[in-house]
Amino acid sequence: MKVLFSVSAENLKLSNQELEALFEIYDLDSKKQSKHKITIINSKKATKAKIKKLSNRSSMLKFSGKLISETSPKNLEKEFQKINWAFIKCPFCLRIKTENPKLKEKIPALERTLSSIIWKSLKKPSVDLENPITQITIIINKKAYITEKIWEFKTGRFKDRDPKQKPAFHPTSLKPKLSRLLVNLSRSKKSLLDPFCGAGSILIEASLLNIKTKGYDIDNRMIQKAFINLIHYKCKNFLLKKLDATKLHKELKSESVEAIATDPPYGQSAYVGAKDISTLYKEFLTSASKVLKKGSYIALIHPHKLKKNKFLTKSLKEISSHSLYVHGGLTRKILVLKKK
C-alpha cells in the first residue's frame, strides 16, 4: 500500500526524524520518497490499522492517507474520471487542502466539481460533510495528491496533559507534545526508562502508549509529584524510585534497557551536587551505555551551550541532533544516540 504522510512545517527536520523513528517502530520496510512536508512510502507491511496506530502515536504528524493517485493540479479533473471509485463507502466527503493562496478561493467550486464526478460514478451515493465513512482528501502543492484519509491531527489533542493541567505542577515540566516526541525518537516499543523523570511528563506519554515505564529522580519530592501525575492519567505498569542517574549500572543489569528518553537538568542545581553539568551528562551516559541493549536508542535534551564532545562516550553513536525552542526563552538541543 502507498501511504502519504504530511508533517508539521514548524520543525521539518525533526518532524521527518520522528516519522523515520515511527517507521522503525512499526517495522515498515518501505521505499520512501520525501519532499518538503510530504513523505510517501510504499510498503507491503502497511495496513490502514497500522497507519492509524502510528499516526495516533506521533507528535508532529498532521495527516496520513492511502495514496490513490498523484497528478498535476491542472490534470485533476481528468485523473478523477479515470479512477475507479467503487471502494468508497457512503456517506463520503471530499476535502482539498492547499497552502497556495491563489488556489484557496477556488477550492469550494473545485470541491463541488470533483465530488460530482465521484457522485455520478457511485450506485447509491450519499454525502456527509461532518461524519463521512470515506473521506477523499486532495493535497495540492506543486503536485496534486489524491488520498483516502486515514488520520488527521486534531487541535488540542495534548491539551489535557499540559503542565498546568497536571495535579502536581513543576515549572521544569516538559510539554506533552515534546515528551511524546522524545518517546518516539527513543524507538521504545515495550519499555522505557527516564532516569531524570522530574514530575513524569515523559513517563506519562509512554504509559499512554501502553509502554512499561521506569522513572528515577535524585529528588524524592519529584518522585512524589510523578506518582501523583501518573495516577491522575490512569497510567499502569510503572515503577518510580529515588536514584542517581549516574549510578544506573549499579541498579540495573547490563544491556537490560530497551530505550531511554530523558530531560536532564539544564544548569547547576542542588541535586547535581558539586559536579558541573558536563560531568553529570558524561557520568550519566557512561552509566546508561552499560545498561542499554546493543542497537537501542537514547533520546535526550541538552543545553545548547553544552558541547557534545564534553560528554559523548565511544560506545554511543550520534544519530541526529536538532535545535528546538523548549521553554524559558532558551533553545535546547535534542540528541538521539544509538548503542553500538
Ligand SMILES: C[S@@+](CC[C@H](N)C(=O)[O-])C[C@H]1O[C@@H](n2cnc3c(N)ncnc32)[C@H](O)[C@@H]1O
Ligand atoms: C529538567 S528536570 C526533568 C523534568 C521532567 N522531564 C518533567 O517533564 O517533569 C530534571 C530532573 O533531574 C533531576 N536530577 C538532577 N540530578 C539528578 C541525578 N544525578 N540523578 C537523577 N535525577 C537528577 C532533578 O531533580 C529534576 O527533577
